Amino acid sequence: MSFIPRLENAGMDAWLVRLFEHIDEANIDWIQALARQCEKSFAGQLIDLVPSYTTLLVHYDCLQLDADQAREKLWALLGQLQLDASPTQQQLHELPIWYDPQVGPDLPRLEQLTGLDWQQLVALHTQSSYRVFALGFAPGFAFMGRLPERLQQPRLTTPRQQVPANSLGIAEQQTAIYPNASPGGWNLIGRGCTQLFDPQRQPPSLLQVGDAVRFQPVSKAEFLRLGGNTEEIPL
Structure with missing residues (x-):
C-alpha cells in the first residue's frame, strides 16, 4: 500500500481503520486481508467488522478489551499486513x-x-x-x-x-x-x-x-x- 493507514476513534468499543483515501477496486483485497487478520487476532473479543470503500470498522467487546489494547492490536496487524499468497476465490x-x-x-x-x-x-x-x-x-x-x-x-x-x-x-x-x-x-x-x-x-x-x-x-x-x-x- 502506498497510503499510510490511520486509526480513527469510533466510540468506546470501535476503531475505524482508514486504509485508503480514494475508491479503487484494488482496495477491496487489502481491506479483506485486514478483516481476516482481525478475525484471527481478536477472536472472541470481536463483535463485528464492517468493510467499506476505503475503511474497515472494527467493533470489539469493550468488556474484554479497552480502547488502547484494541488500538495496539490493530497497529500490530497493520505493521505486517500483506495480501494472501493464495487469495480466496471471489464469488x-x-x-x-x-x-x-x-x-x-x-x-x-x-x-x-x-x-x-x-x-x-x-x-x-x-x-x-x-x-x-x-x-x-x-x-x-x-x-x-x-x-x-x-x-x-x-x-x-x-x-x-x-x-x-x-x-x-x-x-x-x-x-x-x-x-x-x-x-x-x-x-x-x-x-x-x-x-x-x-x-x-x-x-x-x-x-x-x-x-x-x-x-x-x-x-x-x-x-x-x-x-x-x-x-x-x-x-
Missing part, C-alpha cells in the same frame, strides 16, 4: 436483468445525456463484471463498481418516493439493485428477479463485499418466467 454472481424503459424509466433521459441509444447503454452496462465495494443504505443493498465512464451520471435531483424491489440503478461510478421497495434517487435502467436479501438465509445478503457480479440481459418473457414483476414506477 461470481450472474444476475438476470430485464432492461427496458418499462422498468427502466431513466433510460430515455440517459439516451439524451450520453448520445447513446438505450440498447447501447445496456451493452456498456453488461460488458464486464462489477465488484461489491460495500453493503449499506438498506439490508442487502450492494454498492458495485466501477461503471464505464460513459455511463457515469449523477443521482436524481429529487429522489423517487418509492422504487420497486429489484430495480437496477446507476449513479456516479456505481451500480446497485434495490433489494426491497424503498425511496431512491438512482437512475433506473432495468429490473432483476433474484432475492438479494433473506433474513432466514445465512448470511442474509446474497452479495458480500468482494464478490463479483455480472448482469445477464433477459427477455420480458424470461424475466416473468423467473418471477419478475412489472410494477410501474412513479416518474
Whole structure:
C-alpha cells in the first residue's frame, strides 16, 4: 500500500481503520486481508467488522478489551499486513436483468445525456463484471463498481418516493439493485428477479463485499418466467 493507514476513534468499543483515501477496486483485497487478520487476532473479543470503500470498522467487546489494547492490536496487524499468497476465490454472481424503459424509466433521459441509444447503454452496462465495494443504505443493498465512464451520471435531483424491489440503478461510478421497495434517487435502467436479501438465509445478503457480479440481459418473457414483476414506477 502506498497510503499510510490511520486509526480513527469510533466510540468506546470501535476503531475505524482508514486504509485508503480514494475508491479503487484494488482496495477491496487489502481491506479483506485486514478483516481476516482481525478475525484471527481478536477472536472472541470481536463483535463485528464492517468493510467499506476505503475503511474497515472494527467493533470489539469493550468488556474484554479497552480502547488502547484494541488500538495496539490493530497497529500490530497493520505493521505486517500483506495480501494472501493464495487469495480466496471471489464469488461470481450472474444476475438476470430485464432492461427496458418499462422498468427502466431513466433510460430515455440517459439516451439524451450520453448520445447513446438505450440498447447501447445496456451493452456498456453488461460488458464486464462489477465488484461489491460495500453493503449499506438498506439490508442487502450492494454498492458495485466501477461503471464505464460513459455511463457515469449523477443521482436524481429529487429522489423517487418509492422504487420497486429489484430495480437496477446507476449513479456516479456505481451500480446497485434495490433489494426491497424503498425511496431512491438512482437512475433506473432495468429490473432483476433474484432475492438479494433473506433474513432466514445465512448470511442474509446474497452479495458480500468482494464478490463479483455480472448482469445477464433477459427477455420480458424470461424475466416473468423467473418471477419478475412489472410494477410501474412513479416518474
